[in-house]
Amino acid sequence: MKGIGVSAGMAYAKAYLVENDVKIEKYEIKDIAKELQKFSDAVEKAKKQIEGVKKEAAEDCGEENAEIFEFQILMLENEDFVKEIKNYVEGFKVNSEYALDQITDTWIKQFSQLDNVYLKERTIDVIDVSKRLKSILQGRAPKSIDEMTEESIIVADDLTPSQTIGLNRKKTKGLAIAHGGSTSHTAIIARALGIPCVVGIPDLLEQVRDGEPILIDGEKGEIFLSPTLHKIEEMKKYENKTRAEMEALMEFVKSASVTEDGFQVRLFANISSKIDADAMLECNGDGVGLFRTEFLYMEANEPPTEEKQLAVYEEVAKSMGDKPLIIRTMDVGGDKKIPYLNIGEEENPFLGFRAIRYCLENKELFKTQLAAILRSGAAEKNVKLMFPMISTLEELRKAKAILQEVKEELEARQVPFNRDMEVGMMIETPAAAMMAEHFAMEADFLSIGTNDLVQYVFAADRMNARVSYLNSYFHPLLFRLVNHVRESAGKYGKTVEICGQAAEIPYLVPLWIAMGINTLSVSPSSILRLRRLICGSSRGELQEVLAKVLAFDHAFEVENYLKKVFRD
Numbered sequence: 363m364k365g366i367g368v369s370a371g372m373a374y375a376k377a378y379l380v381e382n383d384v385k386i387e388k389y390e391i392k393d394i395a396k397e398l399q400k401f402s403d404a405v406e407k408a409k410k411q412i413e414g415v416k417k418e419a420a421e422d423c424g425e426e427n428a429e430i431f432e433f434q435i436l437m438l439e440n441e442d443f444v445k446e447i448k449n450y451v452e453g454f455k456v457n458s459e460y461a462l463d464q465i466t467d468t469w470i471k472q473f474s475q476l477d478n479v480y481l482k483e484r485t486i487d488v489i490d491v492s493k494r495l496k497s498i499l500q501g502r503a504p505k506s507i508d509e510m511t512e513e514s515i516i517v518a519d520d521l522t523p524s525q526t527i528g529l530n531r532k533k534t535k536g537l538a539i540a541h542g543g544s545t546s547h548t549a550i551i552a553r554a555l556g557i558p559c560v561v562g563i564p565d566l567l568e569q570v571r572d573g574e575p576i577l578i579d580g581e582k583g584e585i586f587l588s589p590t591l592h593k594i595e596e597m598k599k600y601e602n603k604t605r606a607e608m609e610a611l612m613e614f615v616k617s618a619s620v621t622e623d624g625f626q627v628r629l630f631a632n633i634s635s636k637i638d639a640d641a642m643l644e645c646n647g648d649g650v651g652l653f654r655t656e657f658l659y660m661e662a663n664e665p666p667t668e669e670k671q672l673a674v675y676e677e678v679a680k681s682m683g684d685k686p687l688i689i690r691t692m693d694v695g696g697d698k699k700i701p702y703l704n705i706g707e708e709e710n711p712f713l714g715f716r717a718i719r720y721c722l723e724n725k726e727l728f729k730t731q732l733a734a735i736l737r738s739g740a741a742e743k744n745v746k747l748m749f750p751m752i753s754t755l756e757e758l759r760k761a762k763a764i765l766q767e768v769k770e771e772l773e774a775r776q777v778p779f780n781r782d783m784e785v786g787m788m789i790e791t792p793a794a795a796m797m798a799e800h801f802a803m804e805a806d807f808l809s810i811g812t813n814d815l816v817q818y819v820f821a822a823d824r825m826n827a828r829v830s831y832l833n834s835y836f837h838p839l840l841f842r843l844v845n846h847v848r849e850s851a852g853k854y855g856k857t858v859e860i861c862g863q864a865a866e867i868p869y870l871v872p873l874w875i876a877m878g879i880n881t882l883s884v885s886p887s888s889i890l891r892l893r894r895l896i897c898g899s900s901r902g903e904l905q906e907v908l909a910k911v912l913a914f915d916h917a918f919e920v921e922n923y924l925k926k927v928f929r930d
């Protein structure tokens with residue numbers, strides 16, 4: 363099967379099927395008594411399963427931690443809950459999975475809006491119980507990633523943000539995902555963890571059987587079901603080659619990223635946790651160009667408090683010494699859905715209530731984060747702040763005005779913070795790119811997010827594999843826009859970094875160097891490879907290549923040309 367390779371590497375293991383996206387059909391029921399009995403049996407079965415999971419959890423991680431399953435058991439024992447569903451089946455003469463879906467949807471909404479923190483946190487349990495019951499009613503085996511006992515390749519429609527974050531690195535050999543593109547949250551995390559990943563195969567779950575041996579090639583985007591011995595041999599050779607290459611790359615840990623003619627590039631990392639920051643430090647990266655903080659919001663059932671965020675930011679900042687740490691305020695929405703934020707279903711989430719748009723409307727939540735970031739810079743002067751998804755000057759000004767309010771409040775609270783923290787913004791919309799000069803006057807630095815910029819320029823959803831041919835990083839328009847942003851920023855002496863995926867595509871890096879962009883923020887696992895590339899380049903010689911690329915009209919011309927010039 364052919365999909366999109368989004369995290370390089372090969373893996374061979376048994377498929378572990380995870381079905382998150384269970385479709386619920388509505389149909390009429392004639393024999394109501396039988397349907398009600400079916401539901402009662404499912405409740406009993408679910409209870410037994412959860413008791414089993416609880417027992418195992420108690421053995422593995424202690425009685426106390428196993429208590430988290432108690433709520434789920436109580437929920438299944440709750441007569442009101444069971445009755446409500448049965449009444450729905452009787453009243454509307456519909457199948458019990460449909461009734462369950464309708465009732466739990468209401469419960470989920472009600473729970474997520476509660477003030478009581480404990481109960482609010484139980485939203486996730488309501489979702490879990492509902493999922494388990496639906497699987498039983500539909501006669502499928504319920505599976506969760508936590509129950510994966512052996513090394514496997516996870517096969518799923520997509521992973522929820524919390525599943526992605528909780529991935530077991532040792533057991534997860536690879537990811538095969540039906541939906542999404544190269545910059546979905548799953549792809550971003552897979553790259554950061556160095557787990558091979560292929561996305562964008564719509565009928566994946568119909569093709570792969572649970573437990574079947576599969577081989578995935580995260581570079582070419584290929585999946586082989588029950589692969590031949592020849593293919594497995596090929597993978598072993600690849601593994602040996604990669605190991606040898608990694609050893610060779612270690613030579614570059616101590617070098618600076620400087621071209622042969624003396625142009626110095628700062629190789630920053632994109633991170634979403636302290637673990638990623640450590641990976642950056644291990645290869646002596648120059649800092650963090652993008653801390654995706656929304657993952658902090660995704661791994662919990664409620665927004666992290668100011669103190670919790672402060673602890674995380676401070677810990678990362680401290681570990682980095684003098685190296686810059688650019689913390690981006692939360693970019694929620696789009697494919698990063700967080701149930702408790704109540705963004706709701708949208709027709710076009712990537713064109714909707716996302717990132718700064720959400721933050722400006724949810725001021726208190728935004729202010730909590732801004733306070734934590736400002737405070738994390740009190741002792742660690744390397745911390746900078748960055749706003750995502752700015753499209754108009756008004757948005758930037760509003761965000762800065764709120765930041766000013768937070769500074770005054772911190773002053774009043776008499777807590778230390780960095781009053782002079784640099785404030786940058788991301789250039790991710792065509793509007794921001796075209797108006798870069800105005801933004802360069804008011805922001806301290808600009809960071810080009812090519813993942814979003816490309817999707818908005820070509821109006822092609824970055825999660826939709828069918829339009830991924832439009833999301834090409836080789837289109838000459840991208841280079842013209844980046845060059846325009848760089849020139850605009852240069853007029854006001856502001857730095858420009860590139861932090862989307864295009865920053866780490868080896869064929870494109872020579873172009874960024876030729877343009878004079880000296881800061882690239884990339885997955886930690888790409889740093890050494892890019893450093894080797896930079897050390898072997900000469901900026902002077904690349905000018906001609908850039909001139910030629912800027913004159914092309916089509917993505918395929920650029921791609922063919924760059925591959926011809928730089929093929930190794």
Ligand code: PEP
Pocket residue numbers: 545652654693790810811812813814815861862863
């Ligand atoms: C981008 O859009 O290029 C970017 C770096 O941000 P994210 O991928 O988190 O949307």
Ligand code: MG
Pocket residue numbers: 750790811813814
């Ligand atoms: Mg973005």
